[in-house]
Amino acid sequence: MVIRIMAATSLVTLLTLAIWAQRGQVPAGAPAAPAITASEVTAMIAKSPSDKNALGQRMLQLGTYNVNMEHRVMGQAAAVHEKEAELFYVIDGAGTIVTGGKLVEEKRTNDANLSGTSIQGGVSKRISKGDWIMVPEGVPHQIPTVEGALTVMSLHLPR
Numbered sequence: 001m002v003i004r005i006m007a008a009t010s011l012v013t014l015l016t017l018a019i020w021a022q023r024g025q026v027p028a029g030a031p032a033a034p035a036i037t038a039s040e041v042t043a044m045i046a047k048s049p050s051d052k053n054a055l056g057q058r059m060l061q062l063g064t065y066n067v068n069m070e071h072r073v074m075g076q077a078a079a080v081h082e083k084e085a086e087l088f089y090v091i092d093g094a095g096t097i098v099t100g101g102k103l104v105e106e107k108r109t110n111d112a113n114l115s116g117t118s119i120q121g122g123v124s125k126r127i128s129k130g131d132w133i134m135v136p137e138g139v140p141h142q143i144p145t146v147e148g149a150l151t152v153m154s155l156h157l158p159r
Contacts, residue, residue, distance in 0.1 A: 034060045041091065044069055045151055064158060072150045078103050078142035080114040081156065086135045089153040094128035095146035103140050118142065 036059050048054040048071035055076070060067040072095065080103060088097075100123050103116030119140050127133060127143075127150075135141045137159065143150065 034062055036060055041069065045071060045092070048151075049073075050149075059153065066156065068154045070152050070154050072143060072146050072152070073148075074146060075144040076142065078116040078119045078140055078144075079109075080116075080140050081112065081135075081137055082114070083112040083137060084156045084158040085137045086141070087155040087157060088127075088131075088133040088135070090127050090129050090131045090133075091151040091153055092129050093146065093148060093150035094126065095143050095150040096124055097127050097133060097141065097143050098122040098124050099133075099135055099139055099141045101140055116140070116142075118144065 041059065044057055044059070048057075050073060053073060053076060054071045055068070057069040057071070058066060059069050069091070072093075078098070098119045101119040101121035103114060103118075104120050105117045107115050109115045119142050122140060122142075125133075143152075
């Protein structure tokens, strides 16, 4: 597990730095390579509540790019990000992700995001430790069920 976490963290760091370098806007004094250790990730997971989801726990940040940990013990509402894609890496556990289709009971969350109670007509896929999922911008997605607990890394990729 430690090797997979380190590999995922390294890949995310490389992706983030590559994207940032293409923008040519590295601020003065910015760290060259933000990092998080496998033991730090393990500690974050251990601190997560066992009776409710813990979303948006910051793992790494570089400019406008944030790598977050989401520890889920139950399903979550569906979402659409209208101005960014979202990359998930499953750190541990298993569950089901639904992508595509149409939001049910759609509501505007803010100027760039929509939420819904579920997804109608989407494609369900079981996900588990080591899986990568790229959700393009504008695509409804939801993790409606987890098998015990599911911990994912999430990276939002603004256009």
